[in-house]
Amino acid sequence: MQSKSSFRDPSGFIFIQKDGIYRQINNNYKMHYDHLMNSGLYSTLIEQGLLIPHEEVNSSIATQHNDLYKVIKPQVIPFISYPYEWSFNQLKDAALLTLGIQKIALEYGMTLKDSSAYNVQFYNGKPVFIDTLSFELYNEGNPWVGYRQFCQHFFAPLALMSKSDIRLNQLLRVYLDGIPVDLASNLLSFKTYFNWSILAHIHLHAKSQKRYGNKNINTEKINNRMKKEYLIALIDSLESSIKKLHWEPKNTEWADYYNDTNYTENGVQHKKQIVEQFLAKVNPKTVWDIGGNVGIFSRLASDKGIPTICFDIDPAAVDKNYLEVKKRNEKNLLPLLLDVTNPSPNIGWENEERESLLSRCRSPVDMVFALALIHHLVISNNIPFDKISSFFGKISKYLLIEFVPKEDSQVQRLLSTRKDVFPQYTRDHFERVFSTNFEIVESQKIADSQRVLYLMLNHNFALS
């Protein structure tokens, strides 16, 4: 079956078989693929860990034999994430990876024919380029075809996140081919006109598009004008401009987040101990930590070599977590941005091009953490217990969930600004409702608090 997200590029496409993921290469890409493999570019990129490795397989496996040149089997990325689920530094690193690859490609007489952020995935704690068919032979004099796309997919969102508002990365969810530069130009403040790189790649870019957008241009003439040294200088300047873009959670609404907990040191240690015990009991192959903040509890799993995804709604927490992953060179933890009350939907062509969170959860995850989350869902978002239980029933085999009772100061804080319309927010009712989807395996009270940790097993897996 052809992958629903792989149909735009005529050079080939991804198809999925029972035993894995394959990529068909069409005849029109032969010359480019052969150069990629024979020039030493492929091996250089693989040695540096920048490109996903693949092996060539017997092409009899192909599903469409017209125009077939070869079939390759790329290494599988366990979880596909999207740019609107990445934090500032994740998107920045993906941008720098793209530019770095473009520079190396030029040394080997090739260039990137597109620069979509969807060509990058996070694997083993690092961004890696996954589109083997993005390379084409470079003709001296040609400008970079992917420049517009690079500005839309990377430069514009990073500039908006850095200079306007961190939440503007969510525009990537609406604009699948990146944020149009004229929109970015409108959203950026007047001050950014004095920043050379933003002036050049966003404001002047938008004006140039407006001016030449509907005009017939002699492309033959343009295609001879960009000397190689200009192109390299452009890529270098884009690289240094991206490196100069920063975002710090300081002085923002997210600033106080990290100091805002009400556990005693003893309570935190005890909570960690219980999570460790439950982990040992379940011995999961994968863990998802929903609302995992900076990943303190995710690391109890990932440090044991368990592939773990830590989702959080707070861009500051996700970014802090990612920087920690980089610093500690962690391979098993993937921090991602997610609003669990409105998870990533199915979008793009026929609503199938980019998958929703639930569609990417092919089968329930071995173990899901929902720590200090339930009160946010019920009290702040008015989501009843049965809806929460049903959601976790879809995504988890084992559920490790923390119940935070009404007496808890955090719940009191949430209730302080609103009417308490939650008479059923009790431990008894919580247990009763969750029992429709789960069997309660064990529960333990956390020291120095009213909170309780539950280990639950999904009824669908109770007998296996």
Add this chain to the structure above:
Amino acid sequence: MKNKRHLFLLYIDPGSGSLILQIVLGFIAAIATFFKLFWSRIKMIVGKLFSKKTSDE
């Protein structure tokens, strides 16, 4: 290979405004690189002269 021109795969629209702009920006960046290099060489030469002088003294 050098004089042979290859088929442009061009499956995405590069945008004529984006193409024209990048040629201008590439040109400016190349000039900037040239001056940066020039300046760092001058600094190097001046630095060497000074270190010579101090070692002579």
